[in-house]
Amino acid sequence: MYSVWSKTILFHNFLPLMALANENYLKTPEISYFDEIEKRVNAFKTIHPNAKLIRLGVGDVTRPLPNEVLKALHDAVNEQADVETFKGYGPPKGYDFLIDKILKEYRSIGVTLDKESIFISHGAKSEIGNIGHVLGRDNIIAITDPVYPVYENATIMSGRAGFLNEEDQKWSNIVYLRCSSETNFLPQLPNEKVDVIYLCNPNNPTGTVLNRVELKHWVDYAIEHRSIIVYDGAYHTYITEPDIPQSIYEIKGAKKVAIEIRTYSKSAGFTGLRCGYTVFPPELMVFTKMGEQVQLTKLWSRRKFNYTNGVSYIVQKAAEATYSRKGKAETSELVNYYLINASIIRNELSGLGFEVYGGINSPYIWIGTPEHQPSWKYFQQLLYENHIVATPGVAFGMSGEGYMRFTGFSSREATEEAMKRIRNGSF
Numbered sequence: 001m002y003s004v005w006s007k008t009i010l011f012h013n014f015l016p017l018m019a020l021a022n023e024n025y026l027k028t029p030e031i032s033y034f035d036e037i038e039k040r041v042n043a044f045k046t047i048h049p050n051a052k053l054i055r056l057g058v059g060d061v062t063r064p065l066p067n068e069v070l071k072a073l074h075d076a077v078n079e080q081a082d083v084e085t086f087k088g089y090g091p092p093k094g095y096d097f098l099i100d101k102i103l104k105e106y107r108s109i110g111v112t113l114d115k116e117s118i119f120i121s122h123g124a125k126s127e128i129g130n131i132g133h134v135l136g137r138d139n140i141i142a143i144t145d146p147v148y149p150v151y152e153n154a155t156i157m158s159g160r161a162g163f164l165n166e167e168d169q170k171w172s173n174i175v176y177l178r179c180s181s182e183t184n185f186l187p188q189l190p191n192e193k194v195d196v197i198y199l200c201n202p203n204n205p206t207g208t209v210l211n212r213v214e215l216k217h218w219v220d221y222a223i224e225h226r227s228i229i230v231y232d233g234a235y236h237t238y239i240t241e242p243d244i245p246q247s248i249y250e251i252k253g254a255k256k257v258a259i260e261i262r263t264y265s266k267s268a269g270f271t272g273l274r275c276g277y278t279v280f281p282p283e284l285m286v287f288t289k290m291g292e293q294v295q296l297t298k299l300w301s302r303r304k305f306n307y308t309n310g311v312s313y314i315v316q317k318a319a320e321a322t323y324s325r326k327g328k329a330e331t332s333e334l335v336n337y338y339l340i341n342a343s344i345i346r347n348e349l350s351g352l353g354f355e356v357y358g359g360i361n362s363p364y365i366w367i368g369t370p371e372h373q374p375s376w377k378y379f380q381q382l383l384y385e386n387h388i389v390a391t392p393g394v395a396f397g398m399s400g401e402g403y404m405r406f407t408g409f410s411s412r413e414a415t416e417e418a419m420k421r422i423r424n425g426s427f
């Protein structure tokens, strides 16, 4: 029997009797720019084993978890040891004790949300990747350039990207919203109709922000074109200026067009713990090919119920602790620490004559390289002349060429030392 089947494959070959791969996954780069950074840093370390390297490129927090969070974690672990308080599966959408705190925080900025609209998650990245599952395959997706790479890669892996133009590294079905010095690295509305728009505000990698008036143009566009906005608010707690919206739902009509993705990763140091939440307002509609309206939250609920059993109780208790009076004070101290680092970088580099964006409502500072040399060339210069690692802007898209991303996610001492090195041209 077996040999008959193999002959069928070999000689007839009209039926692929083998497990097939989802080839869309092969279209994303196997080696990321971030691997390339590590490769170059390792090469540097081999040559200079004793160098005191300062890393100002990483998009990850570095300070330990707030005390209140740690206390909540310990308490929750102890609850799991006692038959009276042990918790098994929780609600797939998340525990009410956490959802209630989230709703209260939204109310404090004048946003009233439905309890049903909140979904506790394992963090923002998986939500960004998974949102494609509940949206039609034929949607046209718009992303900014430069961009947080997950928006583009998720679009490619879901089979929506079309064909790659090798020359400009752009995919035929993705609409790229080019950001440049001419627009202060803010995205401009698309000229054509797009169905799904990824917006990250405050922005990673550029640190720039859309204010209320600017964001309203996007909401109005989405209402007019029946598009939806996937609003990545990973850095909403870094906002310091009053005209920048904390939430897209501060904008009139946004509940009809936007989902908002938030995470405790950057706001409370949860990058290793993993917790966040996503808002799907009941007003937000998508359409069937017959033109019938469907609440997107209904599709997302089905997805949640079938693909996950939720986030661990222990981690949700830790997230809840960020809302107590002490928890709030500790998390805002944490965010402030990074923001002060960012302002040190911003002030020093703009003082030295660099073209500088961000660093005010964001831990990220986006700078033009000296004489607009290519990002990777300046990367090598910083590495070998100053023993500093920053992220080449081109890693975030072609419009990032000639730019670098610095971050405030380092220690105060290392940040100050790095600025001294750049000022003095030393290491």
Ligand SMILES: *Cc1c(COP(=O)(O)O)cnc(C)c1O
Residues within 6 Å of the ligand: 059, 122, 123, 124, 125, 126, 148, 200, 204, 232, 234, 262, 263, 264, 265, 266, 270, 271, 275, 276
């Ligand atoms: C860090 C980051 C995320 C990922 O957050 P997690 O909750 O840790 O998955 C998502 N979006 C942006 C823009 C980020 O910078």
